[in-house]
Amino acid sequence: xxxxxxxxxxxxxxxxxxxxxxxxxxxxxxxxxxxxxxxxxxxxxxxxxxxxxxxxxxxxxxxxxxxxxxxxxxxxxxxxxxxxxxxxxxxxxxxxxxxxxxxxxxxxxxxxxxxxxxxxxxxxxxxxxxxxxxxxxxxxxxxxxxxxxxxxxxxxxxxxxxxxxxxxxxxxxxxxxxxxxxxxxxxxxxxxxxxxxxxxxxxxxxxxxxxxxxxxxxxxxxxxxxxxxxxxxxxxxxxxxxxxxxxxxxxxxxxxxxxxxxxxxxxxxxxxxxxxxxxxxxxxxxxxxxxxxxxxxxxxxxxxxxxxxxxxxxxxxxxxxxxxxxxxxxxxxxxxxxxxxxxxxxxxxxxxxxxxxxxxxxxxxxxxxxxxxxxxxxxxxxxxxxxxxxxxxxxxxxxxxxxxxxxxxxxxx
Amino acid sequence: xxxxxxxxxxxxxxxxxxxxxxxxxxxxxxxxxxxxxxxxxxxxxxxxxxxxxxxxxxxxxxxxxxxxxxxxxxxxxxxxxxxxxxxxxxxxxxxxxxxxxxxxxxxxxxxxxxxxxxxxxxxxxxxxxxxxxxxxxxxxxxxxxxxxxxxxxxxxxxxxxxxxxxxxxxxxxxxxxxxxxxxxxxxxxxxxxxxxxxxxxxxxxxxxxxxxxxxxxxxxxxxxxxxxxxxxxxxxxxxxxxxxxxxxxxxxx
Numbered sequence: 034x035x036x037x038x039x040x041x042x043x044x045x046x047x048x049x050x051x052x053x054x055x056x057x058x059x060x061x062x063x064x065x066x067x068x069x070x071x072x073x074x075x076x077x078x079x080x081x082x083x084x085x086x087x088x089x090x091x092x093x094x095x096x097x098x099x100x101x102x103x104x105x106x107x108x109x110x111x112x113x114x115x116x117x118x119x120x121x122x123x124x125x126x127x128x129x130x131x132x133x134x135x136x137x138x139x140x141x142x143x144x145x146x147x148x149x150x151x152x153x154x155x156x157x158x159x160x161x162x163x164x165x166x167x168x169x170x171x172x173x174x175x176x177x178x179x180x181x182x183x184x185x186x187x188x189x190x191x192x193x194x195x196x197x198x199x200x201x202x203x204x205x206x207x208x209x210x211x212x213x214x215x216x217x218x219x220x221x222x223x224x225x226x227x228x229x230x231x232x233x234x235x236x237x238x239x240x241x242x243x244x245x246x247x248x249x250x251x252x253x254x255x256x257x258x259x260x261x262x263x264x265x266x267x268x269x270x271x272x273x274x275x276x277x278x279x280x281x282x283x284x285x286x287x288x289x290x291x292x293x294x295x296x297x298x299x300x301x302x303x304x305x306x307x308x309x310x311x312x313x314x315x316x317x318x319x320x321x322x323x324x325x326x327x328x329x330x331x332x333x334x335x336x337x338x339x340x341x342x343x344x345x346x347x348x349x350x351x352x353x354x355x356x357x358x359x360x361x362x363x364x365x366x367x368x369x370x371x372x373x374x375x376x377x378x379x380x381x382x383x384x385x386x387x388x389x390x391x392x393x394x395x396x397x398x399x400x401x402x403x404x405x406x407x408x409x410x411x412x413x414x415x416x417x418x419x420x421x422x423x424x425x426x427x428x429x430x431x432x433x434x435x436x437x438x439x440x441x442x443x444x445x446x
Numbered sequence: 447x448x449x450x451x452x453x454x455x456x457x458x459x460x461x462x463x464x465x466x467x468x469x470x471x472x473x474x475x476x477x478x479x480x481x482x483x484x485x486x487x488x489x490x491x492x493x494x495x496x497x498x499x500x501x502x503x504x505x506x507x508x509x510x511x512x513x514x515x516x517x518x519x520x521x522x523x524x525x526x527x528x529x530x531x532x533x534x535x536x537x538x539x540x541x542x543x544x545x546x547x548x549x550x551x552x553x554x555x556x557x558x559x560x561x562x563x564x565x566x567x568x569x570x571x572x573x574x575x576x577x578x579x580x581x582x583x584x585x586x587x588x589x590x591x592x593x594x595x596x597x598x599x600x601x602x603x604x605x606x607x608x609x610x611x612x613x614x615x616x617x618x619x620x621x622x623x624x625x626x627x628x629x630x631x632x633x634x635x636x637x638x639x640x641x642x643x644x645x646x647x648x649x650x651x652x653x654x655x656x657x658x659x660x661x662x663x664x665x666x667x668x669x670x671x672x673x674x675x676x677x678x679x680x681x682x683x684x685x686x687x688x689x690x691x692x693x694x695x696x697x698x699x
Contacts, residue, residue: 213545
């Protein structure tokens with residue numbers, strides 16, 4: 034069944050079980066750790082993106098060209114209904130909504146702050162963003178509300194107002210006129226994202242359009258895909274459909290990466306620091322494996338000398354050693370992948386609670402409980418890395434053996 | 447005995463010759479002060495059209511303005527009708543805004559002072575710190591030009607250390623008859639940010655005065671704001687009660 038070389042190699046491995054098992058365990062542990070860590074990283078990115086997207090930006094938005102940079106109230110989507118009907122026809126779109134924004138003065142009796150007043154369609158908004166679930170006090174807007182507002186927790190604290198109190202809003206309408214109104218605080222939300230909680234209030238879309246003289250236009254059409262993978266597909270379809278329509282040439286489609294460039298930078302930074310850690314881990318493992326492999330050869334110099342003396346050519350010894358190390362590596366990696374996947378899967382179901390999460394995570398409104406995400410990619414990257422590194426490490430002793438001379442070797446240990 | 451007068455003479459020469467820059471600075475300061483006094487007067491009442499020009503639209507707001515000394519002023523919008531009655535009160539460096547529709551007065555927080563005033567190219571700071579050019583800047587005459595046969599001082603004004611200002615430098619052109627022709631605002635890197643220029647110098651309220659002021663950002667070619675004086679009267683004094691929050695609330699003037 035097996036060739037002589039394979040049989041010899043397996044016997045050699047089993048001749049010093051303790052050393053072999055330790056080597057296998059080192060390899061297994063390294064791949065276990067990599068599987069878990071990578072799944073964890075990918076999972077946390079998914080959570081980060083999804084929760085950031087759900088707080089505000091959505092997966093993608095249709096805006097007038099230049100609006101994202103300038104936030105100029107005059108740059109509008111003039112016919113939101115047609116963009117809406119385009120989105121409705123795409124099956125991968127889970128929900129969409131319209132929004133308007135205006136930077137304004139928001140004032141209580143005592144204090145005044147600058148804030149972004151956001152007009153939302155209460156029913157559609159609830160399907161796209163988490164706003165309704167983020168209400169901590171009071172209640173969410175209903176469809177027929179007019180001069181009611183949802184205000185961020187930090188803004189409310191800064192303004193020293195509570196539920197039912199009046200806020201004066203003073204800004205500038207789309208036609209340059211002065212937009213002023215008084216709204217009552219109906220609900221207070223807290224997203225955990227400080228910037229959002231400190232500087233936004235939400236009022237009903239129709240009321241906003243009235244106060245700011247928007248004449249039925251909006252600034253953003255916000256869409257949420259069924260999941261993150263569909264984003265690029267939806268994007269290209271919307272772009273095509275919009276190009277076909279007249280009077281809509283000034284519209285652009287932006288995805289979450291363009292809407293939140295900071296988030297993708299944070300992910301990239303985290304990936305880089307993660308990979309530095311993995312490289313250190315792999316180097317440590319590689320040295321311990323190199324050590325065991327080298328020791329094996331030093332111990333067996335005499336044995337190799339005899340083999341050569343009875344006629345084994347050096348390349349056959351190399352092959353023998355590679356089969357030995359290769360079989361140990363394979364066993365180690367398989368054990369590592371299985372154990373790593375089991376552990377990851379356990380946490381994928383139950384989640385891991387992070388108490389006192391860092392400033393960065395809070396900034397993107399991450400939940401306390403994080404879930405690693407087991408995927409073909411997270412399993413194969415780690416295992417593949419370990420495989421490559423151990424093979425390279427095993428090459429050194431396997432090639433070194435070719436330089437042995439039979440007579441000197443037999444007189445050795 | 448004979449030596450002393452000579453010594454005294456030498457010292458006077460030294461003192462007067464040494465700080466020639468200071469003399470320039472004092473001259474420049476005097477020129478700027480005279481100019482500010484000239485255009486603010488002791489008190490004034492004006493009717494101004496503010497034209498905000500943008501690439502695809504334009505908007506005209508008619509404003510009635512009262513000023514007193516260098517610190518106090520009050521503005522009320524009288525047209526278009528939709529904005530009628532909106533007011534801005536400035537006392538010292540503080541500003542309040544009033545809106546008749548909601549019948550509230552809002553005090554502008556410091557964080558909002560660099561925002562545009564009424565959507566124009568003037569910032570709240572431009573209004574609130576109109577006296578800042580005298581108090582916060584050190585002036586130097588850097589050149590003399592001739593415009594329409596009249597001598598014009600070109601003055602560079604650099605903020606004094608620790609002055610609470612946003613500009614890195616201002617550059618003024620003041621005609622010898624105290625008329626401010628232009629005021630340029632530079633950032634800390636001494637890049638031009640925006641410029642205000644006066645045009646159509648004519649008799650207004652009993653003195654020569656640029657009838658039209660244009661404020662334009664350096665990076666915006668087709669965006670600017672024009673202030674066009676329709677009426678201008680200089681007064682010896684205006685009552686203090688005109689520059690109060692209750693006057694802002696009840697524009698019965």
